[in-house]
Amino acid sequence: MTVAVTPAGLRTRESLLDAGEAVAARDGLAGLSVNGVVAQAGVAKGTFYVHFADRAAFVDALHERFYGRVVARVDRATGDLEPGRERLRRGAVAYLDACLDHRAVKALLVEARMDGSLTSRIASRGDAFTAAAQPSFRAIGWRDAAYAARLFAAMTSEVALLELDAGRPSPAARRTLARFLEPPA
Numbered sequence: 489m490t491v492a493v494t495p496a497g498l499r500t501r502e503s504l505l506d507a508g509e510a511v512a513a514r515d516g517l518a519g520l521s522v523n524g525v526v527a528q529a530g531v532a533k534g535t536f537y538v539h540f541a542d543r544a545a546f547v548d549a550l551h552e553r554f555y556g557r558v559v560a561r562v563d564r565a566t567g568d569l570e571p572g573r574e575r576l577r578r579g580a581v582a583y584l585d586a587c588l589d590h591r592a593v594k595a596l597l598v599e600a601r602m603d604g605s606l607t608s609r610i611a612s613r614g615d616a617f618t619a620a621a622q623p624s625f626r627a628i629g630w631r632d633a634a635y636a637a638r639l640f641a642a643m644t645s646e647v648a649l650l651e652l653d654a655g656r657p658s659p660a661a662r663r664t665l666a667r668f669l670e671p672p673a
Contacts, residue, residue: 501539503529508550513592520547554590561586562617571623573669579621580644580665587648588657617641628669640668 507528512520522543526533540546565582569575621637630636647661 497539500531500535504531504536504539504546505550505553508546509590509592512550517547522546557590558583558586559616571627573624573628576621576624576628576640576669577666580640580647581662583617583644584648584651584657584662588651588655591652591655614641614645640665643668 504525507525508520511524511528515524520543522533522536525546526536529535536546540549562579562582565578566575569578618634618637618641621640622633625633625636625640643665647658647665650661651658
């Protein structure tokens with residue numbers, strides 16, 4: 489699929505993605521239809537297909553944009569830190585805050601995990617976070633850093649879901665998550 493990369497085209501694509509977030513916030517994944525997105529964006533249905541091959545490609549683009557925002561936030565929070573406990577802690581906090589700032593997309597992604605056509609693309613982006621955490625787990629003494637990183641990512645994701653349900657940060661869940669960064673026995 490070829491998309492013209494003009495300033496107007498990029499603005500239209502972003503407008504469609506913004507509309508998708510609004511529809512997802514209101515109606516969830518089941519209600520995220522092409523018709524709903526174009527109505528929210530105020531564009532013709534054909535415009536949608538200029539930018540996205542189909543609904544699955546659109547949901548993937550929503551996730552890619554969300555992931556990009558999360559990566560940027562985590563990088564800003566951890567970029568000046570050496571691998572270790574503080575890098576993991578700050579990265580987790582940045583991730584959790586980004587999820588709260590983009591609740592509609594996070595909720596959409598939870599639902600999207602059940603959609604087989606999207607699962608592998610979403611999972612591969614999440615695997616990058618796990619890989620990035622491994623050096624920090626090695627630095628704090630975990631022999632099985634790959635497993636520790638994967639489990640920490642899963643726990644962080646679970647805290648994000650708790651906060652998503654509550655609509656606000658959970659200090660108790662964040663403190664508990666941080667306790668897992670203590671040196672292994």
